Amino acid sequence: MDPMQGDLFICDVANWTVKDDLVSMDVPIFSLSKGKDSDIRQYKRGDRVLRVIPSGVGAATVFDKDLLIYAMSQVIAARNQGRPVTKEVEINSYDFLIGTDRGDGRNSFESIVGMLRRLKGTTIETNVPTGNVIQTTGFSMIEKYTILSEKKRVGKNGEEVSRILSFTMTFSDWAWNGMMDYEILTLHRGYFKLAKPIERRLYEIARKFCSDKAYWKINIDLLAEKVGTSRQRFKFRDDLRDVIRNDCLPDYRIALDVNKSPDDVVFYTKDSAKLAKALLGSNSDALIWFESLLKKGNV
CATH class of the missing domain: 1.10.10 (Arc Repressor Mutant, subunit A)
Structure with missing residues (x-):
């Protein structure tokens, strides 16, 4: 294991700079829809093709991306401070919501589980042509997530609604490798207000x-x-x-x-x-x- 990696990184850096990965800044991986997006989207440049394939809960959106940006920013800030980091991160929901200008209302907490489901369920599929052979690779934006603490209530229609208080998520190799190679750029914090x-x-x-x-x-x-x-x-x-x-x-x-x-x-x-x-x-x-x-x- 890399000596800079621990078993679980807790996102608790107070002063962090907003970081984004270069690939998704260039290629439209995240859906622009504010509702459920079930369309398969394709982006092609030359012989290279990238497909975004949603799951049953819909494609990950540009607003779901805030979770990745927040966790990525925390990891990079900690690494720059010489702290051990790991692909699996623990996030306090309140810190995430306030840090990304989402507010701490009930709906904001309840929306987190949907964000995790879409990030986990959305598949990114890419091909790499080599001679007469095309290698296709598919991966999710996060490998897994675990709800550590939550409050549940019964909604108006009798459905169970969860208020996520803390959770862990594990970066995909794609996202992690990009971070470790510093394939990132700093964003203005006003991005979250858009x-x-x-x-x-x-x-x-x-x-x-x-x-x-x-x-x-x-x-x-x-x-x-x-x-x-x-x-x-x-x-x-x-x-x-x-x-x-x-x-x-x-x-x-x-x-x-x-x-x-x-x-x-x-x-x-x-x-x-x-x-x-x-x-x-x-x-x-x-x-x-x-x-x-x-x-x-x-x-």
Whole structure:
């Protein structure tokens, strides 16, 4: 066993930085639906195919991902402090809910078991073509979970409702190996305040691809694939315009370059000094191009 690993890691780090894994920031593994999503989704690049296959309880969503982000952030913070860590982690529900800005209402506690079920039940299937042979691998986002402490009550319709107080979950090898190799990026804590699934996906994409750049652009259809939406282009464009008007993404803004056909989507930093330095240090055409983005009709 790695000397840095113990038998069970307890998520009790007080000051932790929000961490996210690079793969799911790029590929739309998590569903954008707020309801039950039973659709099998496929993401293809060249010969590589990734499929997301839900279980009977539905696909894991971008909001379910908060559990992974919280646990991952705790593990990385502890590891950076020199503490032993392990794939199996113990989480206090109250600490998780407060740490991810979910609030500590009854419904928040009751929702945790559904999150665990979807994370455990959703299968990620990938293929690796080698010559004439294709190797296909399937795995879950977490290997297992155990409810350590819960309160139960009878709901209005006579069903049993659980209030999860603490639980353990075990990372999949895929998630664990990525963490141990530091295939991660830091997120702004304001990520948890983003209420719409598309806002969360757009921020993740901006954080990964814009990163330290002042601006970054992408074709609108390719962006739709990365976001994981199947909405028609004109509807997706309307969604983007809503995000642009609300200006809710931490650290980044978005503009549409309607001079392209189809549109380009431009992500750019909210750091005006950094943006000006990049544009002025480039060439006059870059500054003229960017100013045209901010005109009425492009935002």
